[in-house]
Amino acid sequence: MRRRSLVAALLCTWLAPAASASEWVPVREVSLEVRTGSPLDFSSLLPNASIDADRRLVAGPDGRLAFAGAPEQPVRMLCASLAWSPASGGFPDHGSADRYARQLAMHGYNIARLHFVDASLMFGRQKDFDFDPETLDRIHYLLAALKRNGIYWIIDGLSSPRGAYGGHDDRWDASGDLKLRLHLDEDAFAHWRKLQEKFLASVNPYTGTATLHDDALALVILANENGVEFDSVVHERPDRPAYDEALADPFNRWLSARYGSTEALARVWGDLGGDERLEAGSVKLPANRYADGPRMRDLQAFFVEIERASAARMSKVLRDLGYRGLISTYNNWPTVQTALSRRDLDAVTMNTYHDWVGGYSPGSALTQASSLADGANYMRMIAAARWLGKPFIVSEYDHLFWNRYRYEAGLAMPAYAALQGWDVLCRHGHGPIVLAYGEPFAHKRAMLPYAIALDPVARAGETLGALVFRRGDVATSAITIPFAVRGEADLGEDIQAREPERLTDLALVGRIGVRSIDSFDGETGVAQPRDQTAETILAALRGEGAVAAENRTDIANGLYESDTGQIVLDRRAGQLRVSTPATEAAAFSSLREPIDLGFMRIRRADGNGLVALSAVDADGTLSESRRLLLIFATDAQNTGMVFRDSEEKVIEDFGALPVRIRKGYVDLELSRTAAKWSVSPVGLDGTVYPPVDSGSGRVAFRLSNDTPYGPTPYFLVEM
Numbered sequence: 001m002r003r004r005s006l007v008a009a010l011l012c013t014w015l016a017p018a019a020s021a022s023e024w025v026p027v028r029e030v031s032l033e034v035r036t037g038s039p040l041d042f043s044s045l046l047p048n049a050s051i052d053a054d055r056r057l058v059a060g061p062d063g064r065l066a067f068a069g070a071p072e073q074p075v076r077m078l079c080a081s082l083a084w085s086p087a088s089g090g091f092p093d094h095g096s097a098d099r100y101a102r103q104l105a106m107h108g109y110n111i112a113r114l115h116f117v118d119a120s121l122m123f124g125r126q127k128d129f130d131f132d133p134e135t136l137d138r139i140h141y142l143l144a145a146l147k148r149n150g151i152y153w154i155i156d157g158l159s160s161p162r163g164a165y166g167g168h169d170d171r172w173d174a175s176g177d178l179k180l181r182l183h184l185d186e187d188a189f190a191h192w193r194k195l196q197e198k199f200l201a202s203v204n205p206y207t208g209t210a211t212l213h214d215d216a217l218a219l220v221i222l223a224n225e226n227g228v229e230f231d232s233v234v235h236e237r238p239d240r241p242a243y244d245e246a247l248a249d250p251f252n253r254w255l256s257a258r259y260g261s262t263e264a265l266a267r268v269w270g271d272l273g274g275d276e277r278l279e280a281g282s283v284k285l286p287a288n289r290y291a292d293g294p295r296m297r298d299l300q301a302f303f304v305e306i307e308r309a310s311a312a313r314m315s316k317v318l319r320d321l322g323y324r325g326l327i328s329t330y331n332n333w334p335t336v337q338t339a340l341s342r343r344d345l346d347a348v349t350m351n352t353y354h355d356w357v358g359g360y361s362p363g364s365a366l367t368q369a370s371s372l373a374d375g376a377n378y379m380r381m382i383a384a385a386r387w388l389g390k391p392f393i394v395s396e397y398d399h400l401f402w403n404r405y406r407y408e409a410g411l412a413m414p415a416y417a418a419l420q421g422w423d424v425l426c427r428h429g430h431g432p433i434v435l436a437y438g439e440p441f442a443h444k445r446a447m448l449p450y451a452i453a454l455d456p457v458a459r460a461g462e463t464l465g466a467l468v469f470r471r472g473d474v475a476t477s478a479i480t481i482p483f484a485v486r487g488e489a490d491l492g493e494d495i496q497a498r499e500p501e502r503l504t505d506l507a508l509v510g511r512i513g514v515r516s517i518d519s520f521d522g523e524t525g526v527a528q529p530r531d532q533t534a535e536t537i538l539a540a541l542r543g544e545g546a547v548a549a550e551n552r553t554d555i556a557n558g559l560y561e562s563d564t565g566q567i568v569l570d571r572r573a574g575q576l577r578v579s580t581p582a583t584e585a586a587a588f589s590s591l592r593e594p595i596d597l598g599f600m601r602i603r604r605a606d607g608n609g610l611v612a613l614s615a616v617d618a619d620g621t622l623s624e625s626r627r628l629l630l631i632f633a634t635d636a637q638n639t640g641m642v643f644r645d646s647e648e649k650v651i652e653d654f655g656a657l658p659v660r661i662r663k664g665y666v667d668l669e670l671s672r673t674a675a676k677w678s679v680s681p682v683g684l685d686g687t688v689y690p691p692v693d694s695g696s697g698r699v700a701f702r703l704s705n706d707t708p709y710g711p712t713p714y715f716l717v718e719m
Helices: 093-108 117-122 133-146 184-198 226-234 245-259 262-267 296-319 335-343 377-381 404-420 455-472 499-510 535-546
Strands: 024-026 056-060 065-069 072-076 078-084 111-114 152-156 219-220 326-328 350-352 392-399 426-428 480-485 512-514 559-561 567-568 575-579 584-587 601-603 608-615 627-633 636-639 650-654 657-660 665-683 695-702 713-718
Touching: 024 426, 056 117, 056 326, 065 093, 065 152, 078 392, 111 133, 111 426, 117 133, 117 152, 117 184, 184 296, 226 296, 226 335, 245 262, 245 296, 262 296, 296 335, 326 426, 350 377, 377 392, 377 404, 377 499, 392 404, 404 426, 404 455, 404 499, 404 512, 404 567, 404 575, 404 584, 404 608, 404 627, 455 584, 455 608, 455 627, 499 512, 499 535, 584 601, 608 665, 627 665
Parallel strands: 078 111, 078 426, 111 152, 152 219, 219 326, 350 392, 392 426, 480 512
Antiparallel strands: 024 657, 056 065, 065 072, 559 567, 567 575, 575 584, 584 608, 601 665, 608 627, 627 713, 636 657, 665 695, 665 713
16 A cells, blocks of 8 residues: 555644543453353364364365365355464463464364564574574464464564564664565575574474474465565655665666667657766666656566566475465555566465554544445455455455554455355464453553454454354355456556456455466456446346346445345445355444344344444354354444543543453344344353343344443344
8 A cells, every 4th residue: 555644743642431431342352262162162163173274275177275185166265364473462372372372263264363472582682593492382382282282373484674683673664675575685595594494394203393394384475575566665754765766777677678768768768867877877767756657658568577587486485385375476566567476376375454544643634434335445446456366365354453444354354255265364463363352461461453362353354254254154255347457558657556446346246366377268358458337247247147137236325235135235325245155244334224134123222333233153043043144243442541632533541451342222123033042241251141132023122232231342142
């Protein structure tokens, strides 16, 4: 995403919770370890089998993730992001690792991504590759504990731009230049190769095999977010040129090979300066990344060439070390240029955020915008970056705290990930769970952006995601709408260009992704140039019968229905609805009239939020199950949060624990009658408390998240 400046501090500050203290209720739980057999224990509902050679993850013949022993059967993987640092507690000791891995399995996770491992290994170390021995031991033990619980691994080959160089105390910052130099410098490449040899290719004493050879290692991301353009944006400063001078000589050599002479280059560019000569290697890099033109078009082509070459070179290192799993890289920046750089990869990985936050310091800002208002654009932009026929992994996503609409993420991303047929879904954070509130670490003393484990709203979304996405409650689309790719001819003069939003609207109806134009065979899709409209393509799909005539999609009015009929997004109303046999749910910014989902009717609500109802009996449906998990998520803040503005966009102070949940109620009706029914609060640790409502006959009740046992987003409906 483009860097944005922080909002200027206003003259006054606002203590939001104090303004209406009665609206916010403090969480009472301290332990957050889910109780075995509770409604939040998914280990029986979503069991993780043991990992062996037959269950090694591979790309199936249709380009979906599958087990080696059953390549025709796609599997969905719910990912736990493990991006620990000393500020969030670091890697756990052995006993805590066993508890943590078991809890991840109970929460429904079956794969984990280890992020910034290099930074943790080198924290406080002064010599190159002098890994901290205790940290290395803890990482090895955690990997073994995850594997014992049937949880696969995704590991970055490089996360920190400091790599394994000694003597740096800014390993989690963007200060280093290693990611850029990997494309250009032999010493940097040798450093990366040695890092893989010393960590991934070394034997884990707790598994008895090298991590790189382990059946549990499903994917290596060669280097996190290492595209050249993105790295240049990250390092851009007012007093520095847009592009690092280290690119100048390689760019001149590339231009010389392509054009041969200054005169030939001038005929294409037309804007060479008097001091720019190919023969002298003095052609300049663009001075402004937002100034479009032929110079910028060629810079993109240069980036594609060097990025594809370095990815191939790094991949060969891993293959020569005996790695058989999937490889990816360039896992963000959904532009036309980076799509071409990802063309040869085994799998596509992408990061995306709604209402991105750049830091934790006072003055950090977000927009407080709903993701439904822009049609879940953060989902659509990465959907269009997918190469069809390859596994697709969301290596990072989030709708960030303290955005008051972040309950939307727990429905929008899992539902559309399922519709798209994506393979892995990873909500990014320091960790998806914690064992208890109150751990004595800087990033666990309060809810923060990227700290989803402490946030009851984000946790409720992950609970729903385990059912909607991993369990498969939402079906994959039956249609595929390919976006034709020619290659370099697709590059324009704008380096920021990506697939047009007016066309990515199609991701709200069916599967989309890019595909080589050579493989088009008369199918309906998005051609080159991109001069069609989503309406014309949708009309063609209706004419073919691929989209039913009764499908309610009306793009002009912001209404989108999936081809499966299970998902409806209404941008104008700010509502997302999901109706499946096993789960019904709605996220809404307003409720002017009842929402009828089929089995569940939401008659009334006193504010915005997420309501979801899922069958939790084995192989059950809403109409048959005796036990239903009800989720009602509103908002949560820390105690004593202070903002600089009345709209709560600019943070002054994050406050501290305990977390406080915004009080709310909804009136619900279910289309079932029962001789006896009850509604019981479920604590954040899975404890089932005595019923707060019960009856017989028609099931209808008012639900408040402010229960006698403390606030909670979870309830158990029994019939």
